[in-house]
Amino acid sequence: xxxxxxxxxxxxxxxxxxxxxxxxxxxxxxxxxxxxxxxxxxxxxxxxxxxxxxxxxxxxxxxxxxxxxxxxxxxxxxxxxxxxxxxxxxxxxxxxxxxxxxxxxxxxxxxxxxxxxxxxxxxxxxxxxxxxxxxxxxxxxxxxxxxxxxxxxxxxxxxxxxxxxxxxxxxxxxxxxxxxxxxxxxxxxxxxxxxxxxxxxxxxxxxxxxxxxxxxxxxxxxxxxxxxxxxxxxxxxxxxxxxxxxxxxxxxxxxxxxxxxxxxxxxxxxxxxxxxxxxxxxxx
Amino acid sequence: xxxxxxxxxxxxxxxxxxxxxxxxxxxxxxxxxxxxxxxxxxxxxxxxxxxxxxxxxxxxxxxxxxxxxxxxxxxxxxxxxxxxxxxxxxxxxxxxxxxxxxxxxxxxxxxxxxxxxxxxxxxxxxxxxxxxxxxxxxxxxxxxxxxxxxxxxxxxxxxxxxxxxxxxxxxxxxxxxxxxxxxxxxxxxxxx
Numbered sequence: 001x002x003x004x005x006x007x008x009x010x011x012x013x014x015x016x017x018x019x020x021x022x023x024x025x026x027x028x029x030x031x032x033x034x035x036x037x038x039x040x041x042x043x044x045x046x047x048x049x050x051x052x053x054x055x056x057x058x059x060x061x062x063x064x065x066x067x068x069x070x071x072x073x074x075x076x077x078x079x080x081x082x083x084x085x086x087x088x089x090x091x092x093x094x095x096x097x098x099x100x101x102x103x104x105x106x107x108x109x110x111x112x113x114x115x116x117x118x119x120x121x122x123x124x125x126x127x128x129x130x131x132x133x134x135x136x137x138x139x140x141x142x143x144x145x146x147x148x149x150x151x152x153x154x155x156x157x158x159x160x161x162x163x164x165x166x167x168x169x170x171x172x173x174x175x176x177x178x179x180x181x182x183x184x185x186x187x188x189x190x191x192x193x194x195x196x197x198x199x200x201x202x203x204x205x206x207x208x209x210x211x212x213x214x215x216x217x218x219x220x221x222x223x224x225x226x227x228x229x230x231x232x233x234x235x236x237x238x239x240x241x242x243x244x245x246x247x248x249x250x251x252x253x254x255x256x257x258x259x260x261x262x263x264x265x266x267x268x269x270x271x272x273x274x275x276x277x278x279x280x281x282x283x284x
Numbered sequence: 285x286x287x288x289x290x291x292x293x294x295x296x297x298x299x300x301x302x303x304x305x306x307x308x309x310x311x312x313x314x315x316x317x318x319x320x321x322x323x324x325x326x327x328x329x330x331x332x333x334x335x336x337x338x339x340x341x342x343x344x345x346x347x348x349x350x351x352x353x354x355x356x357x358x359x360x361x362x363x364x365x366x367x368x369x370x371x372x373x374x375x376x377x378x379x380x381x382x383x384x385x386x387x388x389x390x391x392x393x394x395x396x397x398x399x400x401x402x403x404x405x406x407x408x409x410x411x412x413x414x415x416x417x418x419x420x421x422x423x424x425x426x427x428x429x430x431x432x433x434x435x436x437x438x439x440x441x442x443x444x445x446x447x448x449x450x451x452x453x454x455x456x457x458x459x460x461x462x463x464x465x466x467x468x469x470x471x472x473x474x475x476x
Contacts, residue, residue: 117387119402121475122421122475166390168389173386173387174387
C-alpha cells in the first residue's frame with residue numbers, strides 16, 4: 001500500500017464549494033459622442049464564480065482553452081479593455097509549442113543572456129521579487145500593483161501549481177522572473193517582471209523564451225500568456241512571437257495571429273447601441 | 285507567509301551511493317539496513333512497510349516487487365528513509381528569502397559538488413510522473429547557503445519577535461556547525 005501522495009502546492013483543500021453561476025454578457029461600457037447621445041458597446045465581461053479548483057475532472061487547460069483566466073474560486077474573461085480613453089478589443093493569446101521555431105533575433109537574445117542563471121522552482125514571494133515587481137510595474141505601466149506577498153494567499157490556491165522561473169545575474173542578483181501556472185497539457189504565464197536597467201538584454205523576451213522552453217520540456221501543447229491588446233505595446237508585443245493564436249470570440253475557437261481572420265478581428269468595431277431617452281428604449 | 289518550507293540535514297554521500305548501486309548491491313544494502321528500516325514507523329518507512337503485506341512476505345519479495353515496478357522509485361524511497369539524519373525544522377520567511385534571492389540558489393557545479401543542487405537533477409527520474417511526491421522537491425544546500433540564511437535573518441532581526449529570532453538563529457548556526465564538521469552532510473531545503 002502506497003502512502004497518500006501529497007500535492008505540495010495545494011496543502012489545504014477548501015471544503016465549501018458554492019454552486020457555480022455565470023454573469024451573462026451585458027452592456028456595460030458607455031460613451032457620449034459629440035452630439036451628447038449616449039451609446040453602449042456590446043462587450044463580453046464574464047465571471048464564473050464557484051469554480052472548485054479541486055473539483056472532480058476540472059482541468060485548468062479546459063478553461064484556458066475558452067479564454068478564461070482562472071483564479072481562486074473564480075474564472076474571468078473579457079473581450080474589451082480601455083486604453084487611452086478608448087475601448088479596444090482584447091484577445092486571449094496562446095502559442096502552439098510544436099510550431100514554436102526560434103528566429104535568428106530570438107536566438108540572439110538567448111545567446112546574449114547566456115551568462116544568466118535560470119531556475120524553475122515552486123513559487124515563493126520574496127522581498128527581492130516584490131521590489132523588482134514594483135519597479136517593473138511602474139516603469140512599464142506607470143502604476144503599482146499589490147505586492148506578490150500580499151496576493152500570495154490567492155495565488156497559492158489557484159487550480160494549478162505555480163512555478164517561478166527566476167533569472168539571476170552572477171553579480172547583480174535577481175534581475176527577472178516570471179510566474180507560470182502549470183496545467184495538465186498547457187502552461188499559463190501569470191506575471192513577469194524584469195529590471196528596467198537591463199533593457200539591452202531584452203529580458204522580457206528572454207523570460208518568455210525560457211518559459212516556452214520550460215513548457216516544451218514538459219511536453220505541453222500550448223503556452224498561454226493572457227490577453228493581447230493591439231493598441232498597447234505593453235500587450236501587443238505578444239504578437240511578435242511565432243505560432244501565436246488568438247481567441248476568436250465569435251467562433252469560440254483559436255485562429256493564427258497572422259491570418260486574415262485575426263486582422264479582421266482586431267479591426268472590427270464593437271457593436272454599439274444607442275439608448276433613446278425619449279422612448280426609453282434602444283434606438284432603432 | 286503560509287508556506288512552511290523546511291530545512292533538514294541530508295546525507296548526500298549516502299544518497300549518491302544509493303543512486304549508484306546496482307540491483308544486487310542495493311538489495312544487500314537493504315539487508316544491512318533492514319533493522320533500521322523496520323524500526324521506523326509504517327508512515328515513515330514506505331519501503332519496508334507494505335499495508336497489504338502478508339506475514340510470509342520477505343523483505344526480498346517486497347524489494348523485488350518494487351524494484352521490478354520502478355527501480356528509480358525504490359531508490360527515492362530509500363533516500364527518503366535513510367538520508368535524513370534529523371527531523372525537519374521550519375525556516376523563517378526572512379531566512380528562506382536570503383537563500384531564494386541569492387544567485388547561489390541556482391548555481392550548480394556538479395564537478396566540485398558546490399552550489400545548490402535540485403532534487404530534480406540529483407534523484408533518479410522515475411517513469412511514474414508522480415514519483416517525486418515520495419520525497420517532495422528539495423534543494424541540496426551546503427554550509428555557505430545556511431550562512432546566507434543566517435545573515436538574512438540577522439539583517440531582518442527587528443521584524444521578528446526576539447524569541448523566534450533567537451530560536452531560528454540557533455537552529456541555523458547548529459546546522460552550519462554540523463555541516464562544517466561532517467563533509468558528507470548537506471542540508472535539504474524542502475519546498476513544502
